[in-house]
Amino acid sequence: MRVRDVMIQDVYVAHKDDLVHDVLRKFSNLRISGMPIVDHGYRVVGYISDGDIMRFLGKHTNNVILSYSTICTYYYAESLDAQIDQVDQFKQNAFSLFEKNVMQLATKKVITVKEDDDLVDVAELLSRRKIKKVPVVKDGVLVGIVSRGDVVRAVVQAYLSSGAVS
Template structure:
């Protein structure tokens, strides 16, 4: 079984010039916790998760992400949680996103996808073909597809 056989083809994503506000709106609307960030050619350039947002709205002294101090990104000393959160919403997604994105090829074997999800402790993997985003695979997608035929009569 290959990645393209189990991947979700309708991928929610944001563009590299979008704001964190756009990300949060999609997180809430679609009940998701991470999004690939693409350029105008639909190439994956970064990934943003709810964990990235938590790192910025939490109170830190010397947090560095993507070689920027979070205070430099937020442009000021915001002691109040609400002020930090509000300022973050107006920041560019690339200011806090992870630029080193782990992806899988569309024809990768599912057992390799499962190993990567487990070893790297990540929840979702963007799937690409010829450098372009074509899908996404979560841990749940792997479990559902691997075990549905093997044990469909024995599982709840």
């Protein structure tokens, strides 16, 4: 089985000129956690995920990922100066994050696969590199995306249709 047999062709993407708030809006509206970043020729130039966002917040919030709602709960429950400072710092970091170019947070050395690659090789790659999905390219241009879930579904469907299970 080949990647082209299981890949999703309608790929949500960010563009290299997008700001992080554009990407976060797509994450929220589309209920996704990552997407390839493409240039004007639809070539993959990066990948942005919720993990990249969390790493940024972790580095800029005293290495602690805090949800805004949790901070606000503490803020309203007890108005200690340290908590106020923490809320203010979190807000500043969030607003700073929103206005950054997506490429400032993105993974730039993106692993890609080709549409005619063997699915077994892609499954091994996803497992070995501990990644959830990988962009599919043809002649350097994005043509799809394949995820661990796509691979698992394909394997299960092949197994079930083989008659091995009654």
